[in-house]
Amino acid sequence: MNVDADGKVCLVGPLTFSTVSAQLAAxxxxxTDRSRLCFDLSGVTAVDSAALALLVEWLRMGREHGVTVQFSQLSPALRSLGTVSELDQIDATLAMS
Structure with a gap:
């Protein structure tokens, strides 16, 4: 998992139960040593509720480390999961497109 100088992280492939543990570890x-991360999800090919849990965990890690976490290019399926879970009301970054 690579991050550019602006803190942009491009994700590629599925974010599902079978992949999120590895993504979290990576x-x-x-x-560390940055003030902002923006996870670009435009390359994500499949999601399930584990993807939403991963985004919530990244938000928690950001708060813990003083890093602003944002998300871009959320798929309609992921936004829908956030809405159904009412997480879009908890944190506005989950409602970003």
Whole structure:
């Protein structure tokens, strides 16, 4: 998982129960020595509720480390999961497109 100088992280492939543990482990180091991360989900090919849990965990990690976390290019399916879970009301970054 790579991050550019502006804190943009491009995700590619599925974010599902079978992949989010590895994504979470790979992302831990991203939360050091920076003030902002923007996870670009335009390359995500499939999501399930585990993807939503991962985004919530990244928000928690950001708060813990003093890093502003944002999301871009959320798929309609992921936004829908956030709405059904009422997480879009908890954190506005989950409602970003």
């Amino acid at each position: 992302s831990a180091a991203l939360f």
